[in-house]
Amino acid sequence: MSASSVAAGTTAELSAAQVSAPALASFRIVHETPADSSAREALLDRVMGEGRKRKSSEKLRRKRVPAYGLALVARDDHGAMIGSVRLWHISAGKKAGGEAVPALLLGPLAVEDAYAGRGVGSALMRQAIRNAQALGHKAILLVGDPEYYDRFGFIDRNMSGLAMPGPVERHRFLALELEENYLDGASGVLTATGKLTSEQSAIAV
Ligand SMILES: CC(C)(COP(=O)(O)OP(=O)(O)OC[C@H]1O[C@@H](n2cnc3c(N)ncnc32)[C@H](O)[C@@H]1OP(=O)(O)O)[C@@H](O)C(=O)NCCC(=O)NCCS
Numbered sequence: 030m031s032a033s034s035v036a037a038g039t040t041a042e043l044s045a046a047q048v049s050a051p052a053l054a055s056f057r058i059v060h061e062t063p064a065d066s067s068a069r070e071a072l073l074d075r076v077m078g079e080g081r082k083r084k085s086s087e088k089l090r091r092k093r094v095p096a097y098g099l100a101l102v103a104r105d106d107h108g109a110m111i112g113s114v115r116l117w118h119i120s121a122g123k124k125a126g127g128e129a130v131p132a133l134l135l136g137p138l139a140v141e142d143a144y145a146g147r148g149v150g151s152a153l154m155r156q157a158i159r160n161a162q163a164l165g166h167k168a169i170l171l172v173g174d175p176e177y178y179d180r181f182g183f184i185d186r187n188m189s190g191l192a193m194p195g196p197v198e199r200h201r202f203l204a205l206e207l208e209e210n211y212l213d214g215a216s217g218v219l220t221a222t223g224k225l226t227s228e229q230s231a232i233a234v
């Protein structure tokens with residue numbers, strides 16, 4: 030099975046992908062578990078640096094729980110985490126009539142440097158998009174390099190009326206509409222709408 034043909038699904042073991050490089054015989058995309066959080070934070074620090082916490086996107090993630098079924102990790106054949114992606118509930122501004130526009134914000138997406146270019150990032154992206162679609166989400170927004178994300182269908186269409194809650198390079202502010210024209214007329218600053226982490230612990234008690 031190729032990395033780009035991972036199976037759809039939202040169960041714990043989502044997919045498996047075989048690649049030919051000897052240092053990475055195989056990897057699989059699975060749901061993140063609570064036990065993964067410190068490995069994920071260490072991976073993000075290594076790959077993205079400390080500056081990651083000063084990004085405008087971080088304002089929409091801080092103290093929030095990722096969207097259900099949309100925190101994924103890539104594991105190598107020994108089970109070590111080599112990639113991570115998470116998606117977050119947001120409101121993508123409002124429509125002219127004042128109604129909020131529920132959507133997802135994707136990020137960060139990160140792959141361990143040693144495994145770059147083996148299809149891990151693409152497998153994470155494709156599985157995340159499939160899960161979002163299966164869960165009924167209508168649009169995914171992100172801030173990232175268009176040269177990478179256009180292969181997954183992310184473009185700047187319908188983004189001119191929208192803004193991040195902080196500085197953003199406009200050409201990197203992209204969306205994938207899972208429902209055609211879903212973001213037509215959406216305008217305003219993105220706001221976080223996910224559960225607060227404190228609410229999650231309250232529920233767990
Ligand atoms: C970007 C990232 C997730 C890609 O992961 P990956 O597993 O190497 O990606 P894949 O193997 O699926 O794809 C590799 C392809 O993407 C291209 N690519 C990787 N990063 C890119 C970028 N920033 N812009 C344009 N193309 C990029 C590679 O050149 C390669 O192209 P090819 O298929 O034509 O050879 C990874 O490099 C990473 O973690 N980077 C640091 C963090 C980051 O920048 N995250 C994304 C925010 S924009």
